[in-house]
Amino acid sequence: ALDALYTKQENWDALLDILEKKLDADSSTEAQIPVLLRMADIQETACKKPEDAISTFIRITEVDNTSSEAKQSLERLYAQQEMWQDLADLLLNEINETTDVDRQIDLKFRLAKLQHEKLDSDFEAIQNLNEIIEIQPENETVVAYLESLFEANIETSAIGDILEPLYRKNNQWEKLIHALEIRATNADDEFTQVQVLNDIAKTWEENLEK
Secondary structure, eight states: OHHHHHHHHTOHHHHHHHHHHHHHHOOOHHHHHHHHHHHHHIIIIISOOHHHHHHHHHHHHHHOTTOHHHHHHHHHHHHHTTOHHHHHHHHHHHHHHOOOHHHHHHHHHHHHHHHHHTSOOHHHHHHHHHHHHHHOTTOHHHHHHHHHHHHTTSSHHHHHHHHHHHHHHTTOHHHHHHHHHHHHHTOSSHHHHHHHHHHHHHHHHHHTOO
16 A cells, blocks of 8 residues: 555655565565565665665575676676776676576677777687687677777787688688788887798788789
8 A cells, every 4th residue: 555655645655664674574586576576666766866776686696696687787887887897897797607608609709899899808809809709710790890990900910810710711712811911010029020021921922912
């Protein structure tokens, strides 16, 4: 009765107190989850307190770590609140928890993009992208993303180490030569630069010269 009354009156604080008491009365997962979900919804949509909703969704994952609804809501709220490190930690936990390879790849790609675009963690981003390529070397989306980073002159040596073997395997000689040219330009010393230039010349002679 009080539940319905406070809802009608939009007395959200009083309603949240009632719901908290329901949690105290029954500690079973089956009873806790729907109450916590309702509390989070009230906190986010009615009270306009996303930080409180985040805390409640975290409580849900502590009660039931398999709750996809809570995790998806946390992902959404972390992004809305620009809590990028919290989002990265959440994605990493999900990667470690799932045994589904396609799911792992999707999460790793999302994490890599987040690390590059929001966290200024290019080295970690490229590590995750490389791990995807090791499993799915023909993943066009990830290859295209690596190429975009490469063209932006980001960690060209590390990305070149990933892309160049793919280009050789797929007989993409013009792309390979372009990658090698950038490697030569960014070489740390003259000896390395000469080696790369020789590789370019050899690749051109053996595969492109008519």
